[in-house]
Amino acid sequence: MARLISGTATAERLMAGLATDVADFSRAHGMAPTLAAVLVGDDPASRIYVRRKIEQCRKVGLGSIEHRHGADCSEAELLALIDRLNRDPKVHGILVQLPLPPQIDSAKVLDAIDPMKDVDGFHPVNVGRLSTGTGGLIPCTPMGCMMLLQSELPELRGKSAVVIGKSNIVGKPVALLLLEQGCTVTVCNRHTVNLPDLCRQADIIVAAAGRAGLVRGDWVKPGAVIIDVGINRIVGPDGKGGIVGDVTAEEIGHAAAFTPVPGGVGPMTIACLLLNTLQAARALRAAPDIRISDAAYS
Numbered sequence: 001m002a003r004l005i006s007g008t009a010t011a012e013r014l015m016a017g018l019a020t021d022v023a024d025f026s027r028a029h030g031m032a033p034t035l036a037a038v039l040v041g042d043d044p045a046s047r048i049y050v051r052r053k054i055e056q057c058r059k060v061g062l063g064s065i066e067h068r069h070g071a072d073c074s075e076a077e078l079l080a081l082i083d084r085l086n087r088d089p090k091v092h093g094i095l096v097q098l099p100l101p102p103q104i105d106s107a108k109v110l111d112a113i114d115p116m117k118d119v120d121g122f123h124p125v126n127v128g129r130l131s132t133g134t135g136g137l138i139p140c141t142p143m144g145c146m147m148l149l150q151s152e153l154p155e156l157r158g159k160s161a162v163v164i165g166k167s168n169i170v171g172k173p174v175a176l177l178l179l180e181q182g183c184t185v186t187v188c189n190r191h192t193v194n195l196p197d198l199c200r201q202a203d204i205i206v207a208a209a210g211r212a213g214l215v216r217g218d219w220v221k222p223g224a225v226i227i228d229v230g231i232n233r234i235v236g237p238d239g240k241g242g243i244v245g246d247v248t249a250e251e252i253g254h255a256a257a258f259t260p261v262p263g264g265v266g267p268m269t270i271a272c273l274l275l276n277t278l279q280a281a282r283a284l285r286a287a288p289d290i291r292i293s294d295a296a297y298s
């Protein structure tokens with residue numbers, strides 16, 4: 001049987017270690033590293049995720065502030081809020097939950113976040129830093145994928161990896177991280193020809209398409225490691241809701257190991273967000289004088 005890589009257990013361990021580091025920071029600086037989470041609109045899934053992020057902040061001793069706006073919030077209002085959060089010395093991390101309502105240009109909003117507070121790692125500066133391997137804040141889901149993968153497969157050099165999906169928040173950054181670790185990476189999208197054959201060659205499959213059950217057992221090479229990022233809402237025969245990944249989990253017994261959904265990448269995404277909030281707070285405290293916003297306004 002394939003081994004189950006538990007995101008729940010790994011995230012708990014990560015958070016236990018984080019709690020000590022957060023306490024050290026808070027003692028040294030007289031304030032807790034603090035996350036500002038911005039929720040626009042009334043998407044039920046987004047609400048649940050933001051609530052979960054705030055709850056987990058509390059667990060490790062991070063401060064958190066939730067900013068809610070209605071679905072009719074204007075782009076200007078949101079940009080004004082981000083400007084305030086950028087300047088607020090008590091805020092170390094800013095997360096704008098995606099997706100945003102259609103009247104708001106997401107790219108404009110992400111560009112407005114101070115890169116040092118960009119705990120999602122979505123700002124072009126952090127994207128550029130990731131692609132050049134020069135530091136910066138790393139996106140949470142891709143970081144969580146790498147931690148789970150490396151817990152099973154510590155040596156990634158020379159491995160072949162197929163990434164299904166090329167989004168800015170999962171596919172592209174995870175591909176860059178794999179490349180950085182020495183994998184040979186194939187990044188796929190909906191136009192990819194013969195995806196099953198590409199997968200069959202792979203030592204590692206990262207599935208991030210958002211298609212329930214896309215990856216079948218016969219796409220998986222014996223001994224491969226599978227990271228399932230997909231979150232797909234389904235209604236079971238009993239009428240109850242639930243989530244499944246992009247991989248047909250019942251068919252991959254011949255894999256070496258896999259991450260389940262739920263309980264895999266999801267909990268790691270949140271743990272990595274908390275880690276990034278601490279990292280951002282440390283970096284801001286280490287270099288306060290080079291921040292234009294502090295010098296000019298506070």
Ligand SMILES: NC(=O)C1=CN([C@@H]2O[C@H](COP(=O)(O)OP(=O)(O)OC[C@H]3O[C@@H](n4cnc5c(N)ncnc54)[C@H](OP(=O)(O)O)[C@@H]3O)[C@@H](O)[C@H]2O)C=CC1
Pocket residue numbers: 141164165166167168169170171188189190191192195208209210211214229230231232265266267269
């Ligand atoms: N566990 C977690 O923490 C997180 C989970 N997710 C989940 O991961 C999944 C992906 O998220 P995200 O990247 O934001 O999604 P997007 O919809 O932005 O991107 C999906 C990508 O998959 C590609 N794709 C879709 N269908 C196929 C297919 N049949 N064959 C090959 N490629 C395909 C798309 O191709 P193209 O570009 O050509 O359209 C696109 O590049 C979703 O289920 C999402 O809910 C997301 C973030 C965090």
Ligand SMILES: Nc1nc(=O)c2c([nH]1)NC[C@@H]1CN(c3ccc(C(=O)N[C@@H](CCC(=O)O)C(=O)O)cc3)C=[N+]21
Pocket residue numbers: 049052095096097098099120140141231243261262263264265266267269270
């Ligand atoms: N700015 C921004 N940053 C994000 O990181 C971001 C976002 N917007 N928009 C949406 C996606 C999705 N995402 C998830 C986080 C946690 C779980 C998670 O905790 N999942 C649990 C439970 C899921 C459930 O039961 O619904 C699990 O997989 O076990 C899932 C998905 C973060 N995202």
Ligand SMILES: [Mg+2]
Pocket residue numbers: 120139140141269
């Ligand atoms: Mg994220």
